[in-house]
Amino acid sequence: MKKTIMAVVILGIILISVIIFGKKFFAGEGQVIGAKNMPKWCYPGLKPIGSCVFIEAPGGLSVCSKCGDGICNQKTNERKCNCPKDCK
Numbered sequence: 001m002k003k004t005i006m007a008v009v010i011l012g013i014i015l016i017s018v019i020i021f022g023k024k025f026f027a028g029e030g031q032v033i034g035a036k037n038m039p040k041w042c043y044p045g046l047k048p049i050g051s052c053v054f055i056e057a058p059g060g061l062s063v064c065s066k067c068g069d070g071i072c073n074q075k076t077n078e079r080k081c082n083c084p085k086d087c088k
Contacts, residue, residue, distance in 0.1 A: 027064045030076045034061045052081035 027039035029046055042048050048062035065076040065083065072078050072087035080087040 029064055029066060031064050032061055033064060049077060049082045051077065052079050 025039055026041050026043045027033045027046075028043055031039065031042075033039050033042060033048055042064035045066065046064040047067045049065045049067050050060075050062050063077045065073065065078055067078055067083040068085045070086060072083065078086055
């Protein structure tokens with residue numbers, strides 16, 4: 001019982017931290033990550049996808065996307081080369 005309560009408390013702390021500090025550390029769908037002063041990670045459920053060029057942008061910039069949801073979303077830069085699950 002104590003372990004369950006502790007797990008719920010820890011989960012709550014993590015959730016509150018994401019809500020409060022999320023804008024600084026996490027990016028939403030269509031937002032860019034990877035450069036200085038930008039979020040470092042995509043929110044859960046999103047995946048970073050790169051561009052389809054042979055030379056990547058400095059700093060490894062990526063766009064957060066729902067790649068894998070069955071919809072080829074070109075607004076978030078999904079293409080056949082970086083999201084083949086969605087773009088056929």
